[in-house]
């Protein structure tokens with residue numbers, strides 16, 4: 034059972050403790066109703082990991098972290114934030130990042146984000162490669178010297 038519940042009729046969030054739980058003695062079925070308006074149209078809710086506000090779980094996004102739409106829109110363009118939120122364990126990061134972003138941005142916005150990210154990567158790559166090569170060349174030289 035989820036800790037928090039969201040009422041789809043009055044829009045309030047309630048802790049499970051506050052919710053009215055009834056158990057039908059004949060059918061043994063449990064029904065839950067909103068303590069504010071009496072509606073039984075409740076969905077499980079969870080807090081957004083950025084702002085802490087409670088939302089129905091289907092209104093939270095991301096794999097690695099659960100974040101609300103408002104926070105996602107506020108972070109528009111912050112590629113590191115999206116890479117972190119969209120990361121799915123055991124899954125190809127680039128793919129999950131793309132599919133996560135695709136659900137939020139238009140093709141044009143996505144292209145801008147990806148271009149910015151590629152430029153960013155292009156500026157790191159030469160340094161990383163030369164360091165890597167230097168290290169491996171020294172390694173190879175050591176191995177040759179030993180033989």
Ligand SMILES: [Zn+2]
Nearest residue numbers: 040043067070
């Ligand atoms: Zn309600």
Ligand SMILES: [Zn+2]
Nearest residue numbers: 081084101104
């Ligand atoms: Zn939020």
